[in-house]
Amino acid sequence: MDLNTVVEIRDARHPAPWLPGDAWLGGGTYLFSEPQPRLRRLVDLSRTGWTPVEPLPDGSLEIAATCTIAQLSRFARASARTAAPLFEQCCRAFLASFKIWNMATVGGNVCNALPAGPMISLMAALDGECLLIAQDGSRRRVPVASFVTGAGRKDLAAGELLRSVTLPARALDRRTAFRQASLYGLGRSGVLVIGTLDPLDGSLAITVTASTVRPVRLRFPHPPTAAELRSAICSAVAEGEWFDDLHGLPEWRRHMTLRYAEEIRREVTR
Known part of the structure; x- marks a missing residue:
């Protein structure tokens, strides 16, 4: 769907003051699915170059907000962690076409805060923790289970960015x-x-x-x-x-x- 109120798309790699009517653009599968009359500018995250899924030295897993469902699924299918099958089960819960799988992002699904969001289900079940970055550069961490506060509601301030979700090593070794x-x-x-x-x-x-x-x-x-x-x-x-x-x-x-x-x-x- 054309968003005919949007007058500018800004590259997120080049910081600029956050303005009323701004929105982060990840995969865009939600933003372009229905009218967004309040939007004036999109801040594009697609060129940030964040590693989609990164195993950390302590055994935990950092999943970038820009990681697509397809990328997460491919990683999980090659993983030997005990909880790996749960990733694919939650990815399949989208019941979406390959086009959506290759565009929709983990961060977008979490930030939409819809009750049926399967990435919320996956991240909450594995003790996921959101890394949030404010416009002034300050950072805070919030458990995914607390980040979503209601249907379509989340603990996210204006201009604040969900950078990634980290899953602890111990959670990845649980039976699911x-x-x-x-x-x-x-x-x-x-x-x-x-x-x-x-x-x-x-x-x-x-x-x-x-x-x-x-x-x-x-x-x-x-x-x-x-x-x-x-x-x-x-x-x-x-x-x-x-x-x-x-x-x-x-x-x-x-x-x-x-x-x-x-x-x-x-x-x-x-």
């Missing part, structure tokens, strides 16, 4: 389980639940996305009973936090979340 539901064969996720089991201490984490307006991350020092897991989810998600749109009623999302969480509990603890 994945469940996803949609009302349609090729539809948007209505429910997405991920479980991770830490082999070092036996702790279990359950991450709920798509069915809720924000990521819900539950940690258990030891695998809970079915009743304990159900109670924890019901306590963590307020009644108004079950997402409601044409992709699923809150009652259905809640039911499927509880069902999948129990399936995951059994799968990873047997």
Whole structure:
């Protein structure tokens, strides 16, 4: 879609004051998908040259905001880390064409903060931490699970940039389980639940996305009973936090979340 209110595209490598009507441009799959009448200038990140996925000396993984879904998928398929299959499962949750895969970015999906954003699901489940850079150059780090605060809402100030998401080494060595539901064969996720089991201490984490307006991350020092897991989810998600749109009623999302969480509990603890 043409954005007929945009009058300038600026290269992000050349700093300039942030102005009202500015927006970061990564892959552009969202920006060009619908009218953006408030935009006047796009700040293009495509020439920054950031390494898409970079293993760090401590075993952690830094994923650039400009990393495309296709690049992340290729990296994961060649990785021997225990949690590597989860990357591909979340990439496939896009149910998008190859054109979208080769343009859509990890950073764009996280910053859109949509409940069904599968990169939010992946990064939150693996204890991802956002690196945010303000216009004055100051930096701060925020867990992905806290970065997304609601449907379309995130902890991001005007002009602030999501530079990357870092996944800790320990999270990459966890056993994982994945469940996803949609009302349609090729539809948007209505429910997405991920479980991770830490082999070092036996702790279990359950991450709920798509069915809720924000990521819900539950940690258990030891695998809970079915009743304990159900109670924890019901306590963590307020009644108004079950997402409601044409992709699923809150009652259905809640039911499927509880069902999948129990399936995951059994799968990873047997």
